[in-house]
Amino acid sequence: MRSCIRAFDMLRSCFRKLRGATRSEMQRRDDLLIRVFRFVPAFVRPNHITAVRIVVAALLFLPGLIGAGTATALLLFGALGDLADGVLARKRGQVTLSGKFFDPIADKLLVVGVLYHLYARGIVGAGVVVAVIAPEALYLFYAAGYAITRRTAVPDPSLVGKAKVACYYAGFAVLLIAYMAGSGTWHEIGTVVLIIGIVLAWIAHVFYAYDAVRGVIGGASCAGRR
Numbered sequence: 754m755r756s757c758i759r760a761f762d763m764l765r766s767c768f769r770k771l772r773g774a775t776r777s778e779m780q781r782r783d784d785l786l787i788r789v790f791r792f793v794p795a796f797v798r799p800n801h802i803t804a805v806r807i808v809v810a811a812l813l814f815l816p817g818l819i820g821a822g823t824a825t826a827l828l829l830f831g832a833l834g835d836l837a838d839g840v841l842a843r844k845r846g847q848v849t850l851s852g853k854f855f856d857p858i859a860d861k862l863l864v865v866g867v868l869y870h871l872y873a874r875g876i877v878g879a880g881v882v883v884a885v886i887a888p889e890a891l892y893l894f895y896a897a898g899y900a901i902t903r904r905t906a907v908p909d910p911s912l913v914g915k916a917k918v919a920c921y922y923a924g925f926a927v928l929l930i931a932y933m934a935g936s937g938t939w940h941e942i943g944t945v946v947l948i949i950g951i952v953l954a955w956i957a958h959v960f961y962a963y964d965a966v967r968g969v970i971g972g973a974s975c976a977g978r979r
Contacts, residue, residue: 813866920950
């Protein structure tokens with residue numbers, strides 16, 4: 754029993770340290786990137802960029818209309834928008850609940866959209882599709898729980914989750930470029946990077962689940978005090 758308690762305490766300490774490291778990393782990154790995104794007009798709000806990212810992701814589900822080169826450009830645009838909306842929201846003081854809700858959903862749609870494009874062109878197999886989509890679908894379970902009950906916490910961002918997204922974007926880009934160049938070596942490199950992203954995705958869900966359970970317990974305790 755004591756060993757279980759110690760293990761739980763160590764896990765909780767790990768969550769707290771990771772959350773602190775994530776905030777510190779985001780602050781340093783925001784201070785650097787805000788200089789890059791100063792050109793964005795004041796009337797363009799972060800949620801507008803998130804909405805454009807969702808439209809861009811939708812275009813990737815049309816492999817018959819867009820080529821691999823266009824898909825690569827859309828992926829890079831979506832990844833840049835992923836950086837821009839978060840940085841602008843925090844530095845301009847425009848963080849909203851809807852933004853926190855839809856921003857990760859836009860990430861998931863972009864990932865699934867590129868993945869569908871890769872699958873339609875025969876670049877990746879069904880096994881890779883399932884391995885990538887399964888953890889992303891689990892996140893939508895958390896989001897649906899929040900939307901329905903408002904007792905499940907919207908998962909906080911983490912360094913593990915951000916590293917996962919970076920691996921996905923990099924892996925997808927390398928696979929698309931390898932497809933256009935006909936390079937088997939770069940295809941293997943892209944696949945390895947994608948596998949690393951899949952492993953990080955499942956690790957990130959340990960932290961997401963912790964936040965979700967914490968939100969449920971917190972909501973229940975608040976209801977009890979009433």
